[in-house]
Amino acid sequence: MTDLVAPALVAPQLVVNSRMIYFGWLPADPDAVAALVPKGLEPIANRQVFMNQYVVDDEGQTSGFGAYSLTYIGPDLAGLDAPDGVTPGRWWTxxxxxxxxxxxxxxxxxxxxxxxxxxxxxxxxxxxxxxEADGVPVIRTTARVGRTGDAVNRGQLRYITDVGGRRLSGIYPFVAEPVDPFEIESLEFLEPNHSTWSLRPANPLEITWGFYSPRSSFAYPGGESPLS
Incomplete structure (x- = not known):
């Protein structure tokens, strides 16, 4: 039996008031999505995909990262829910x-x-x-958005990663103020030859959940532990 080794500690980072659109959809090619999930993990039954597109406009919004922008994307996982017991764990592709x-x-x-x-x-x-990936536009989301109200989304998300062949489970807390109304009008994958193409949405588009928040805050790296 191999002993589990705790992950090395890294300085935690706080990000506040990012502009964030985060949502999920059913894919055009469920088998292609499933193929992106590594051995030992299992995609969720409907092969749902998630994507987070966000912008941190000013270095004062982070504890050490500085200003930046990010899109991450990948399949939801089965049997590895976040602490709420409802939100699936996720794998970044x-x-x-x-x-x-x-x-x-x-x-x-x-x-x-x-x-x-x-x-x-x-x-x-x-x-x-x-x-954009290396200067080439690869994904474009168009949505209808309203104004922020009194609602607040809060909780923790779970992302599974691989560090040197060792799987880690990271719990990432967040607080976001969503707008209302919110509706994804279109989701375009622009480069058929790019690796993101495997994650493109079905036609007609079927959005499973989502929000836009002009004030979304969260922490990195989250509470990390080896995935047994």
Missing amino acids: HYFNSSPVVREYAAARGAPASVGRTMIEIRGRRLVATT
Whole structure:
């Protein structure tokens, strides 16, 4: 029997008031999504995909990361729910980040960090979020958004990563103020030859959950422990 070794401690980081659109959908190719889940983990039955596109506009919004933008995406997992017992655990397949500081930090925790940029633009009630990988637009989200009200989303999310062949479970606390109304109007995967194409949505688009918040706060790296 192999002894479990605790993950190395890293300085925690706090991010406040990021502009964030986070949602899930059913994929066009469920088998392709399932193939992205590594051995030992199991995709959720409906092969649901998640994506978070967010922007941190100012270095004063972080405890040490500085300003940056990020899109991460991947399949939901079965049997590894977050502490609420409802929200699925998640596996990152892509992690497009604009900051070398954040990329280095995230890669050390097992994220597949690569160079990318995320832009979120709002005109009136129309939001457009565009993700670039190495300068090439690969994903574009268009949504209808309203104003923030009295509602607050809060809790913890669970992400599973692999660090040197060792699986880690990370619990990430968050607090977000969602807008109302909120509706995804379109989700476009722009590059058929890019690896993100496997995660493209079914047609017609079926969104399973989601929100946009102009004030979303969370902590890195979360409470980490070996995945037994």
